[in-house]
Amino acid sequence: MKAYTKPFFAIFFILIADxxxxxxIKLNMSLGQEYKIIGDWAIIHFTENNGMAFGMEFGGEAGKLALTLFRIVAVLGIGYGLVYMIKRKYHRGLIMNLSLIFAGAMGNIIDSTFYGVIFSESSYYEPAKFLPAEGGYSSLFHGKVVDMFYVPIIQGTYPAWFPFWGGQELIFFRPVFNLADSAISIGVIMILIYQKRYFKEEKEEEVYTHSEVVEE
Incomplete structure (x- = not known):
């Protein structure tokens, strides 16, 4: 059980914080409302999206339902893989990063699955209500994902000679995201950066095990 402690604690902490x-945000801010944390570089900006991470969209009500169901199937697969890796004693870094991805996926699934039922519609005039008497703003599996982090650390204008966007406004980073998105992104990036270290150890373990079997 000790091997499960850190990954499960990380998942629990991220889910609760998210x-x-x-x-x-839902109960205290109206859509579009924002608080500046560090000047114009780090802002809490309330927005919602019907689709994927970082505000990307996915085709209407049917697409929304399909995306939510796909997320649920995917997170079940990730959860199975996580338990498998823990049992097989994979690299701790790989397990921890997969835990971040799992927690982030779960966080956004909760929004997509339940928020339409438990909250009233957020508007540009007032915050939402929790468990409103008239019912939620949508049905099960059709909730909107809450986003709030906006970090336009670079702002300006593309040079006139720049292809396609010459003379247009430049903002980096433009998408608004949430803690769950951050956990997924960190997990994926860390796996990509350290993949050789993570999987080299597994290959060495396989070779060692195979040699033991041959000797026997």
Missing amino acids: QVLKFW
């Missing part, structure tokens, strides 16, 4: 922040 949902507490989203609940606070």
Whole structure:
């Protein structure tokens, strides 16, 4: 059980932090409302999306349902893989990063699955209500994902000679995201950066095990 402690604690912490922040945003901020944390470089900006991470969209009500169901199937697969890796004693870094991805996926699934049922519609005039008497703004599996982090650390204008966007406004980073998105991104990036280290250890373990079997 000790091998499960750190990954499960990380998952629990990220899920709780993600949902507490989203609940606070929904119940205390109207759509488009924002608070500047570090000047114009780090802003809490409340927005919602019907689709994927970082505000990307995916085709209407049917697409929304398909995306939510796909997320659920995917997170079940990730959860199975995580338990498998823990049992097989894979590299701790790989397990921890997969835990981040799992927690982030779960965080956004909660929004997509339940928020339409438990919250009233957020508007540009007032915050949402929790468990409103008239019912939620949508049905099960059709909730909107809450986003709030906006970090336009580079702002300006593309040079006139720049292909396609010459003379247009330049903002980096433009998408608004949430804690769950951050956990997924960090997990994926860390796996890509350290993949050789993670999987080299597994290959060496396989070779060692195979040699033991041959000797026997």
